[in-house]
Amino acid sequence: MGEVAQHPNIELITYAEVEDVKGYVGNFEVTIRKKATYVDWEKCTGCGHCMEICPTKVPDEFNCGLSNRKAIYIQFPQAVPKKAVIDPEHCLYHKTLRKTGKKVCQICSKGIPAKGIEGCPAGAINYDDEDKFIKIKVGSVILATGFKVMDKKHFPEYSPEHPDVLTSMEFERLLSATGPTEGKLKRLSNGEKPKKIAFISCVGSRSEKHHTYCSKVCCMYMLKHARILKEKYPDIDLYLFFIDVRTVGKDFEEFYVYTKQLGAKIIRGGRVAGVEPTPDGSLRIKAYDNDLCSPIEVNVDMVVLATAIEPGPDTEKLSKIFSVSIGKEGFFKEVHTKLYPVETSAKGVFIAGCAQGPKDIPDSVAQARAAASAAAALVIPGQIRFEAITAEVDPEKCSSCGICVNLCPYNAIVLEEVNGQYKAKVEAALCAGCGTCAAACPSRAITFHGFTTEQVLAQIEAITADL
């Protein structure tokens, strides 16, 4: 990410949302809302002083709510750009200002003079910041908006409210040096190091009840977690519950075999029936073991649920903004699974990564490169080839009724002013060549190249000639 931010040909716009898109392939005009940060990023050095002195604590989204951040914060230590933002939802100044109109707190800018604590050393805090709207012109667009981890609350059978039942993402943060425990493995219920950990796969994936698709990455990251734990803490017992192990990919099978050799216990046998808290504070797993051909029960100290990959929260909104279709599972839909894997129904809009469907890092990188190439190849020549089969309006015959404008499924027709009169005009770049306009035009003002009325009538005449 740092390299991207430094690249002379890449402009990185963060903390922003796409509001609207106009135009068509080669000529998109994108309206972007740059959210108010309340911090002048020109001045902010990313020192983190404001985060230390801010009195308001908020659950940290980056650590899945397992730790707290402040109301002024840098999202995570490696954030690019490393600049602070104020969260106006929780900031005491903004909250009080909204409620009573009074200006309170302001510790991040002014410090606490009584205690000798200084505010922002760069003087970067600006409480009056507002959302800014910018417009940029681009030739093509790549949607790579990622995914969301399925919430564990949907699985009451796995005791999701128990502090020692975590999702894989929460567990990942628990293992991280920048996580809530600074990398120390401990149970969130009592702070002790767990002796037995169970991992449960396909939580929400491959299920008629939730998502029918396979989330693709869970088997491998469960094995990764097992391997990290076994290499660091060989005395921990690990139980990995799978429906079946799917380690498809280069070197993945070897990774699986190696993890088994480290001593992680692999249990295959369909979906785990339930996780129940026991009176002694442990968690009882009820499952079935195919190899033993028998139901099994194991008591563990911690349970990690590999919850499904779900489409990102804004996928539907973006699909409407960019006129890109989405599949039944809610991911962006490609034109063809095999032949056009990064193209979408909107010409000039491409997709990559988990926004298109669940995939791992190698697949995401490969698809991102494909999308980048496709997007660049479309724009670099400076001109685009179109099908010759398009509609054309004869302005002499056009009666300005506008019937075609509303009928066009591709919004390719607009009424344009010519010498004081509004005449229909077909934008060739958007015309998909359906001919609906030509059939509907009451003035016969639209010529449909390749399938003119005369041509079709001549064919019908030829067919019926011998009758």
Add this chain to the structure above:
Amino acid sequence: MSWEPKIVVIACNWCTYAAADLAGSLRYKYPPTACVVRVPCSGRVEPEFIVEALVKGADAVLVGG
């Protein structure tokens, strides 16, 4: 010989025409009295096409799209 109706088939390029093409590839048979006119989309079909076919003597018109 029994009477067979003469049918003018106006077929969308993307579905009906592709299906007729596939029928040919699969060696399926359909009567020679059904004659296909390809259009880019059933949206291209003007009422006049249908009326013209019937006026010129077709027994039926099939618009597929």
